[in-house]
Amino acid sequence: MREILDEFGVRRPGNTYVTDNAANMKLAMKDLSWLGCSGHNLNLVLSHVLKDVRDPDQHDDISEVLQQISVCKGIVRHVK
Numbered sequence: 001m002r003e004i005l006d007e008f009g010v011r012r013p014g015n016t017y018v019t020d021n022a023a024n025m026k027l028a029m030k031d032l033s034w035l036g037c038s039g040h041n042l043n044l045v046l047s048h049v050l051k052d053v054r055d056p057d058q059h060d061d062i063s064e065v066l067q068q069i070s071v072c073k074g075i076v077r078h079v080k
Contacts, residue, residue: 001028018037019034019036019037020037
């Protein structure tokens with residue numbers, strides 16, 4: 001990890017590095033200032049909360065969230 005950071009010239013005193021919370025990333029960053037990505041954490045929470053919810057009509061309270069997820073998935077498919 002240090003070689004890669006050095007190659008791109010981004011390993012400097014005072015830097016804080018942000019990655020997902022995977023064990024390998026935590027280990028690779030153990031001697032550096034590191035934070036888990038809050039966006040990744042939020043994605044994990046939402047994935048767990050919404051994993052069993054499939055039909056927006058059955059869940060009026062979160063139908064807009066489910067619709068937004070569906071739209072985003074369509075955009076990702078299109079871009080890929």
